Amino acid sequence: MIKLKAVHHVAIICSDYQRSKNFYCQILGLPIIAETYREHRDSYKLDLAVNQHCQIELFSFPNPPKRPSKPEAQGLRHLAFVVESVADSKVELEKKGILVEEIRTDELTGKQFTFFQDPDGLPLELYQA
Numbered sequence: 331m332i333k334l335k336a337v338h339h340v341a342i343i344c345s346d347y348q349r350s351k352n353f354y355c356q357i358l359g360l361p362i363i364a365e366t367y368r369e370h371r372d373s374y375k376l377d378l379a380v381n382q383h384c385q386i387e388l389f390s391f392p393n394p395p396k397r398p399s400k401p402e403a404q405g406l407r408h409l410a411f412v413v414e415s416v417a418d419s420k421v422e423l424e425k426k427g428i429l430v431e432e433i434r435t436d437e438l439t440g441k442q443f444t445f446f447q448d449p450d451g452l453p454l455e456l457y458q459a
Contacts, residue, residue: 339377354448412458
């Protein structure tokens with residue numbers, strides 16, 4: 331039996347590399363681990379630290395296909411980040427011009443959460459610690 335220890339990274343393909351790099355680095359404040367341009371693929375790969383254990387790999391490719399539909403499509407539904415305060419984080423994102431849904435309460439855990447989107451419409455969630 332494989333013994334999974336943690337999630338190492340989540341890979342995201344973006345449509346506009348500079349716009350998405352700005353969003354994840356400047357808006358969400360994720361620090362850059364490494365940035366690589368792969369000339370043979372005309373592609374960037376940006377490794378971002380979420381914490382000491384998890385990363386986001388942001389990729390650019392020429393003409394990537396669009397996401398077929400919103401979170402209910404088969405496959406990745408959304409990416410969730412744990413925050414100390416959903417309300418404070420919502421305010422910070424809104425100050426930076428990001429549209430954030432109303433805060434809801436998880437009926438199973440009693441914890442607060444909300445959703446917003448990255449520049450390509452990828453659904454992102456803030457979830458109470």
